[in-house]
Amino acid sequence: MSVSVQITQRLGDFALDASFESAGGVTALFGPSGCGKTSVINAIAGLSKPDAGHIRLGDQVLFDSETDVFVPPHKRRIGYVFQEPRLFPHMSVGQNIGYGRPNQLYSTRGDGGLAVLGIEHLLERYPRDLSGGEAQRVAIGRALTSQPKVLLMDEPLAALDDARKAEFLPYLQALVAKTSVPVFYVSHAMSEVAQLADHLVVMRDGRVARSGELAQILSDPAAISDIGVREAGAILNVTVAQADASDGLSVLATSAGRLFLPRVQAEDGRAMRVRIRASDVILSKDKPDGLSALNILPCTVTQLHEGQGPGVAVALRSGEDALMARITRRSARTMGLKAGLSCYAVIKSVSVAPSDMGERGAG
Numbered sequence: 631m632s633v634s635v636q637i638t639q640r641l642g643d644f645a646l647d648a649s650f651e652s653a654g655g656v657t658a659l660f661g662p663s664g665c666g667k668t669s670v671i672n673a674i675a676g677l678s679k680p681d682a683g684h685i686r687l688g689d690q691v692l693f694d695s696e697t698d699v700f701v702p703p704h705k706r707r708i709g710y711v712f713q714e715p716r717l718f719p720h721m722s723v724g725q726n727i728g729y730g731r732p733n734q735l736y737s738t739r740g741d742g743g744l745a746v747l748g749i750e751h752l753l754e755r756y757p758r759d760l761s762g763g764e765a766q767r768v769a770i771g772r773a774l775t776s777q778p779k780v781l782l783m784d785e786p787l788a789a790l791d792d793a794r795k796a797e798f799l800p801y802l803q804a805l806v807a808k809t810s811v812p813v814f815y816v817s818h819a820m821s822e823v824a825q826l827a828d829h830l831v832v833m834r835d836g837r838v839a840r841s842g843e844l845a846q847i848l849s850d851p852a853a854i855s856d857i858g859v860r861e862a863g864a865i866l867n868v869t870v871a872q873a874d875a876s877d878g879l880s881v882l883a884t885s886a887g888r889l890f891l892p893r894v895q896a897e898d899g900r901a902m903r904v905r906i907r908a909s910d911v912i913l914s915k916d917k918p919d920g921l922s923a924l925n926i927l928p929c930t931v932t933q934l935h936e937g938q939g940p941g942v943a944v945a946l947r948s949g950e951d952a953l954m955a956r957i958t959r960r961s962a963r964t965m966g967l968k969a970g971l972s973c974y975a976v977i978k979s980v981s982v983a984p985s986d987m988g989e990r991g992a993g
């Protein structure tokens with residue numbers, strides 16, 4: 631379902647002026663704290679009314695200042711998941727999920743809802759007896775019981791520690807891969823966004839700095855300034871060749887060769903997305919020999935992009951995938967890097983964190 635948002639809104643001293651289109655699936659709103667992500671989500675939910683513009687989901691107009699349309703929040707069929715699960719403490723999980731909609735609990739059973747979220751065995755428990763990740767999965771289950779037309783998730787992992795995040799993400803991936811409901815996912819963590827999103831909207835100071843297909847933006851060296859130097863990095867599509875190789879590593883097949891990365895929690899044959907940070911890629915003109923790094927992929931330089939600082943972003947084609955490296959201008963000059971040059975990308979195995987590796991979902 632296509633989505634079109636074009637809104638302006640004054641919120642105190644803050645001016646929101648956001649426009650983007652998305653083909654649906656999972657649209658991530660990414661950007662630093664205070665850039666206006668939640669304000670956009672609130673406008674989609676109908677919790678606030680923009681001063682001007684429109685919000686359309688497929689052929690449904692939720693807001694249009696020109697034709698004076700403003701669908702009230704309770705008629706928008708929105709599922710909203712916040713940072714905190716916000717469950718009713720005096721009710722069991724089952725009651726929380728069925729709250730106000732006694733006949734709908736069962737409609738979320740099966741493939742699309744509770745089973746995917748792994749919460750069917752928790753229905754008798756009370757919120758105090760749930761881990762943070764379980765409680766958040768219940769909150770998502772509750773949001774689904776209203777059979778929403780759109781699911782809004784505002785930093786749903788922010789309150790979880792890293793271990794709980796890692797445990798929670800596969801559930802979320804399974805859910806977004808199965809649901810046909812458009813999802814808006816707010817986050818300032820690129821590792822989450824890279825695993826979940828189809829479409830990326832990068833926000834800055836109330837405006838949309840970039841909007842487009844996730845993989846395309848992440849492999850565009852010109853986008854580094856918007857993504858952040860540390861977070862920038864392309865996504866490799868890989869297949870698990872051997873999840874349980876020796877030494878705590880997994881063997882992953884890319885279109886240009888094999889990668890040895892920290893062990894993934896997935897069966898052999900599974901398709902995954904792996905984000906390789908640009909700062910974790912080293913380039914060599916000749917095939918390195920006698921190097922400790924295990925991962926050496928043949929590449930072709932497609933583009934060089936000089937930023938403000940001493941770094942150069944180098945866009946690379948590696949088989950059918952894109953990679954990106956961030957090296958110094960000095961190295962780029964010494965190596966004589968230019969578009970069309972063949973080289974080798976070296977990726978250190980331990981530099982890729984488990985949080986950068988996720989199952990390939992809907993995208």
Ligand SMILES: Nc1ncnc2c1ncn2[C@@H]1O[C@H](COP(=O)(O)OP(=O)(O)OP(=O)(O)O)[C@@H](O)[C@H]1O
Pocket residue numbers: 641642643644661662663664665666667668669670818
């Ligand atoms: N009703 C309001 N009145 C005045 N200012 C507001 C209002 N709502 C939001 N703001 C301001 O608008 C700016 C954007 O807030 P918003 O919550 O949308 O940002 P965000 O990107 O979601 O940030 P975070 O990641 O910290 O949640 C902030 O400076 C906030 O203080």
